[in-house]
Amino acid sequence: MSASSSNQEYFQISPSIGEGLRLFLYSQLFVTPRLPTQSFNKQTVIITGANSGLGLEAAQHFYRLDTARLILAVRTIAKGQEAKEYILRNNPQRSDPDTIEIWPLDLSSTESTLAFASRAKIGLPRLDVLINNAGINSPEWKVYEGYEQAVQVNVLNTFLLALSLLPKLEASATLSDQRSQPHLVIVSSEAHRLTKFPEINTPDLYAKLNEKSDFSQQPRYQVTKLMEVFFTRELVARLGSSTRVIINLVNPGLCTSNLDRNSGKSPAMLRLVRFILDRTTEVGSRTIVLAASAPASSHGEFQSDGANQDVEAWIYTEVGQRVQKKVFEQTLQILDARKAGIAREAGLQD
Incomplete structure (x- = not known):
């Protein structure tokens, strides 16, 4: 949706920072x-x-829990091999290393994303769980294929992959019993609660996100996490009862992780706070696996600590619904340009 075809509209957004902070600290x-x-x-x-x-x-x-085929989607094959060896070393009770496969995927590249999706659709007899976990949070301004890198990776090609593989997940539903209904999981964050999303108050959201002068690391990360929430919720709403795939979002919490690897050394006080609050990566990862086996009641919901949790309150308002529709439609237009007919293939109405 271009600026010329959109009516400018102002959205008054007031996140409840205090309530969000309470939920975060308690968790x-x-x-x-x-x-x-x-x-x-x-x-x-x-x-x-x-x-x-x-x-x-x-x-x-997933390997510990007897997954029959586990595909590690990674940018660098050598690092994927190291990851495989780590998993095998820590799970000696299994003796089937060929269960774990390493496939290249670079979400900064549309070509790589579509090649990965094509390989999965053609080469896999079934697909039961797709975890869209890869994401970045970087202070550097970089542009890939005309879009700022966090927008490109966290939003555009995350959902390009998700929509491309949704038909494969749907087809696999006929191979599953009710307990193992296919799952599409988007790894999001409580950070979605922290932004007033000023970029939405322009006719062309993505043009505004591409203005370098307005870029700042944490506000951009918060916006991409909010956009994930909106796109997922609208996707579920538009699919309606036609889908047999459980689609949900998950918040792993604040974890000791390499997500902040490009952020530089933090101030001493922040490092102390992180030491007190951070979960281990293993504990945070539990939420992802729990979301991948969550019941049908998690469909369209935001999972935190293994249970459904409300997203930020304003998202449920009439303003939130209009923002959600705008984010979805402008995002889908870009995705359709990257893969013609993707909306129709995913079962969405034009």
């Missing part, structure tokens, strides 16, 4: 997500960003 200080125990026997699982951090620990849980 970080007093809740430990339970260890996943549900088996993934006979299932095929793809997890993006699986060579380190939350992705690697989640992959290790």
